Every structure is written in structure tokens, then in C-alpha cells.
Amino acid sequence: xxxxxxxxxxxxxxxxxxxxxxxxxxxxxxxxxxxxxxxxxxxxxxxxxxxxxxxxxxxxxxxxxxxxxxxxxxxxxxxxxxxxxxxxxxxxxxxxxxxxxxxxxxxxxxxxxxxxxxxxxxxxxxxxxxxxxxxxxxxxxxxxxxxxxxxxxxxxxxxxxxxxxxxxxxxxxxxxxxxxxxxxxxxxxxxxxxxxxxxxxxxxxxxxxxxxxxxxxxxxxxxxxxxxxxxxxxxxxxxxxxxxxxxxxxxxxxxxxxxxxxxxxxxxxxxxxxxxxxxxxxxxxxxxxxxxxxxxxxxxxxxxxxxxxxxxxxxxxxxxxxxxxxxxxxxxxxxxxxxxxxxxxxxxxxxxxxxxxxxxxxxxxxxxxxxxxxxxxxxxxxxxxxxxxxxxxxxxxxxx
Numbered sequence: 001x002x003x004x005x006x007x008x009x010x011x012x013x014x015x016x017x018x019x020x021x022x023x024x025x026x027x028x029x030x031x032x033x034x035x036x037x038x039x040x041x042x043x044x045x046x047x048x049x050x051x052x053x054x055x056x057x058x059x060x061x062x063x064x065x066x067x068x069x070x071x072x073x074x075x076x077x078x079x080x081x082x083x084x085x086x087x088x089x090x091x092x093x094x095x096x097x098x099x100x101x102x103x104x105x106x107x108x109x110x111x112x113x114x115x116x117x118x119x120x121x122x123x124x125x126x127x128x129x130x131x132x133x134x135x136x137x138x139x140x141x142x143x144x145x146x147x148x149x150x151x152x153x154x155x156x157x158x159x160x161x162x163x164x165x166x167x168x169x170x171x172x173x174x175x176x177x178x179x180x181x182x183x184x185x186x187x188x189x190x191x192x193x194x195x196x197x198x199x200x201x202x203x204x205x206x207x208x209x210x211x212x213x214x215x216x217x218x219x220x221x222x223x224x225x226x227x228x229x230x231x232x233x234x235x236x237x238x239x240x241x242x243x244x245x246x247x248x249x250x251x252x253x254x255x256x257x258x259x260x261x262x263x264x265x266x267x268x269x270x271x272x273x274x275x276x277x278x279x280x281x282x283x284x285x286x287x288x289x290x291x292x293x294x295x296x297x298x299x300x301x302x303x304x305x306x307x308x309x310x311x312x313x314x315x316x317x318x319x320x321x322x323x324x325x326x327x328x329x330x331x332x333x334x335x336x337x338x339x340x341x342x343x344x345x346x347x348x349x350x351x352x353x354x355x356x357x358x359x360x361x362x363x364x365x366x367x368x369x370x371x372x373x374x375x376x377x378x379x380x381x382x383x384x385x386x387x388x389x390x391x392x393x394x395x396x397x398x399x400x
Contacts, residue, residue, distance in 0.1 A: 059089045060392060062133040063152070065125065066096030067141030069116030072228070073309045074137055074161055075102065077207065083107040084385040093131075095124045096141065118144050126151045133157065133392050139167045142179045155184040157391065159205075161306055163196040185391055189307040190328030203391055206331060207307045208384030211376050212316045215293050221252045223354060224295035224319075226288060226310050227302060229260030234324070237301040237347050239270055239279070241322075244351030247358050248278030255295065257285045292317040296364065297357055303344040305329055315375040318368035322353045332379060336370045 062085060064078045075097040082092045086109045094106060096115030103112050113128065115121030118140050125134070125148035135157045136145040142158050149156065158179070166176040180186065180199065188194035188201035223242060227233040235256065242254040256266070256279065263281060270279040285291055288310075292298070298314040300323040305311070307328040314321050315333065323329045325341035333339050340357065342349035357364045 057393070059091060060132045060389075061091045061130070061154070062135065062392070063093040063095060063125065063128055063131050065115060065121055065134065065136040065141035065145050066094065067115055067118075067121050067136065067138045067144060068096050069098060069114075071098035071101040076105075077161075077309060078137065079105045079107075080210070080381055081385055081388065082110045084381055085389070086110060088385070088389065090389075093128055095121050095128070095144075115141070115144070118147075122147050128152065130154065135159070137161060139172065139176075142166060143172070143175065146179050146182055149182070155392070156182060157185055157187060158183050159187045159189060160193050160197050160201055161189055163193055163304065163306065165197075187388075187391065190331050192328045192331065193306045205384060205387050205391070206328075206379060207309055207312055208379050208381040209309060209312045209316050209375065210381050212289070212292075212318075212372075214372070215318055217293070219296045220294050221247075221250075221358070222255050222295045223247065223252065223297045223299050224255045224257065224291055224314075225299045225301070226257040226285065226291065227300070229256075229258050229262040229266060231262065232302065232304065233258075234301045234303055234345065235262065235266050236269060237324075237345050237350065238299050239266065239273060239275065240347035241299065241301070241350035241354060242279070243273040243275045244347055245354040245358070246351075247354060248275045250358070252278065252358060254279045254299075255291065256281045257283070257288070257291060259284045288313070289317070292319050295319060297322060297354060299350070299354070300324065300329070301345075301350065303327065307332065312375060312379050315371040315379065318372040320357055320364050320367045321371060322350055322357070333371065335378065336367075336374050338367065338370070340367070 064082060066075055066078055068075065078094055078097065079102070082094055086092050086107045092109065093111040093113065094102065095113050099114060106112055113124035115124050121141060121144035125144060131152045131154040134145045134152050134154055136142045137159050145156055165173060166179060167173045185202040187203045187205050188197065189205065189207055191204055194201040194204050225235065225238045229235060242248065254275065267281055270276045292314055298319045298321045300308060300311055300321060303324050303326050305327040311321055311323060311329065311333055320340065321333045322340045322342065323333050324344050325334065326344050329341065334341055340353040342353060357367070
């Protein structure tokens with residue numbers, strides 16, 4: 001779960017290049033972006049011009065289609081990527097997302113239009129004029145972008161943020177191959193996603209986040225979980241792990257941030273496990289960065305996270321991460337030597353990681369330093385957007 005409380009105001013620059021010695025803790029061969037390969041013909045013409053008549057390297061007219069009426073990790077990703085693209089001189093529009101949050105957080109130069117439903121997204125796309133790039137992010141948005149193509153023109157891209165099949169129901173899934181064939185390229189947020197979806201995605205671009213200043217204030221004795229309170233996030237394993245660790249008896253707190261239908265059941269589970277007094281359910285965080293700066297460990301039990309922005313944000317704050325060894329996690333936190341990954345659903349192993357980190361301040365700090373360095377080297381927003389523009393322009397791609 002991610003959010004922000006202030007409108008984007010510019011690129012964040014860390015005050016230092018990372019703590020001394022942290023780089024040595026990062027495996028230099030792990031987690032690298034895939035090497036580029038010559039782009040297939042569909043990525044660009046021999047003249048070096050894009051479909052909309054725009055020369056490579058020139059500003060692009062780009063529309064991101066979210067296709068939701070909510071604000072969570074996907075919408076936050078689009079907010080951040082759009083801001084970075086504007087900083088690079090491109091013309092940006094965004095369709096969809098929760099109206100108040102999107103208009104509050106988007107860069108002032110980004111135009112926003114509603115798009116919670118297929119019809120609403122189609123109407124906004126049709127009214128947005130001709131574009132060089134239309135980039136959709138969920139199935140509903142993919143279908144809307146295809147339907148609007150005669151009016152928007154340009155090249156269409158789609159990012160697979162999830163491993164679920166494109167579209168719900170027989171009719172939508174029957175049309176899914178038509179959507180796929182109409183894309184200039186399909187992007188996956190991790191190798192895990194790329195190899196799971198069918199057909200495999202054309203390109204993998206791991207997510208990126210902005211680097212953060214080193215945390216100098218003392219951290220609280222808190223373990224943080226921050227995600228939607230839904231079955232797929234496997235919060236029960238996190239609760240059992242904290243109970244197994246015994247940290248509640250030593251003055252530690254488990255902070256569960258997020259909202260969802262499972263909250264009442266999870267509160268009962270915490271009480272049944274004997275950790276009700278040391279567990280706080282704090283709801284949706286409007287300023288998650290403060291929690292990343294103040295907590296001592298981030299716990300991520302979800303078994304199939306495609307490429308967790310929350311994990312990357314924890315890494316950017318030097319917050320030690322204990323995560324399930326599945327989904328895209330091995331490609332992010334798992335790229336660091338000595339990463340604290342545990343088998344899916346294994347609360348005993350997760351609890352042991354928590355206990356060890358809680359007992360060793362030096363090891364906890366060193367691990368957080370290594371994670372922060374890895375984020376700056378391999379999972380920075382600036383590098384992610386540079387690669388994304390390369391895909392738009394047909395300069396980078398890779399076989400899966």
C-alpha cells in the first residue's frame with residue numbers, strides 16, 4: 001500500500017551517495033535490468049520516426065490510462081512516472097484513478113480526465129486528441145485504448161502489473177488476443193510476471209522509486225506491514241510470524257497499515273494469537289514515508305507480489321525487509337546478498353528472521369544500508385523512466 005500527502009514538487013535528490021561500505025553488500029550480478037537487444041521491426045521504422053510523426057528524442061504526447069476509480073499502488077506508480085516524464089519534457093495526460101487524489105498528487109503540468117469505467121475512459125480518450133503514445137495499465141484500460149485507437153492514433157503499450165488473464169468473462173478473454181496483437185509492446189513489471197502471462201510479455205521493466213535521504217533519527221521497535229487487508233496479501237502469516245518471534249513480549253509492536261474487508265477477522269486473529277496488545281491496526285496511511293522512516297523492519301508476507309512498490313519504498317528508506325520468497329520479491333529484495341526471504345506461508349521462518357533482526361542492531365542497520373544501495377543502483381525511478389522512454393521509441397526491448 002502506498003500513498004502520498006503532497007503534490008509532486010520535483011525530483012528528490014539524496015543528500016549522500018549511501019553509507020560507507022553498503023555497496024559491498026549488494027550482489028553486482030543480481031537484479032540487473034535485462035540487456036537490450038535490437039528491436040523488432042514493429043518497434044520503429046527505418047527512418048527513425050514514431051508512428052505519430054515524432055522524431056526519436058523529441059517530446060512525446062503520452063496518455064496513461066489507469067481505468068480505475070481508486071487510488072493505490074498502480075495509481076501511485078502512474079503519478080510518479082508521469083511526473084518524471086514531464087520533467088523530461090514530454091506532454092502528459094492521465095485517464096482514471098480516484099479524482100480527488102489524482103488531481104491533488106499529479107504534477108501540475110499533467111492533464112487528468114476521469115476513466116473509472118470503460119465508457120468513461122473511452123470518452124476521455126476520444127476527447128484527448130491525437131497522441132504519440134497511449135499506455136494502458138489494466139484490462140479495462142487495454143480495451144478502452146483499443147476502442148479509442150482510431151481517434152487517438154499513436155502507438156499502444158500495455159503494462160502487465162498482475163499475472164491474471166487479460167479481461168474477465170468469456171467475451172473479454174475472447175477479445176484479449178486482439179488487444180495483444182494491437183500493442184506495439186507489452187511490458188511486464190518483473191520476470192515473474194513475464195514468464196507467467198500468456199503469451200509472454202515483450203519487455204521487462206522492474207518498477208522504480210525515488211531515492212530518499214538516509215534516516216538518522218532513532219527508529220521505533222516496530223514491525224510494519226502495509227498492504228490491502230485482503231486474502232491475497234496473506235496477512236495471517238504475518239500475524240503468526242510476529243507471534244512466533246516473541247517480540248511482543250519484549251516491547252516490540254506490530255503495525256498493520258491498510259484497509260480492507262478482512263480487518264475485523266485479522267483483529268480477532270491477533271487477539272487469539274495473544275498479540276492483540278502489541279498489534280496496532282492503523283488503517284490507510286496518507287503519509288507512508290513517515291512509517292518507513294520510523295519502523296525497524298518491514299514484513300511482506302504476500303505470496304505473489306508482481307513487483308511490490310511498498311518493498312521498493314522500504315528499501316529506499318533503508319528499512320530492513322522480511323518477505324515471502326516468491327513472485328517478484330526475489331528480483332528486488334532478493335537481489336541483495338543475505339536477503340531475508342522465507343518460504344510462502346512459513347510463519348516460523350519469517351518469525352525467526354524477525355527475531356534475529358530485532359536482536360542485532362548492527363546487522364539490521366547493515367541490511368537496511370544494503371537494501372537502500374540496491375534501490376539507488378537498480379530500482380531508481382529515473383532509470384526506470386529512461387528505459388520506458390526507450391521502449392516507447394523502440395530503442396530497448398528484450399526477449400522473454
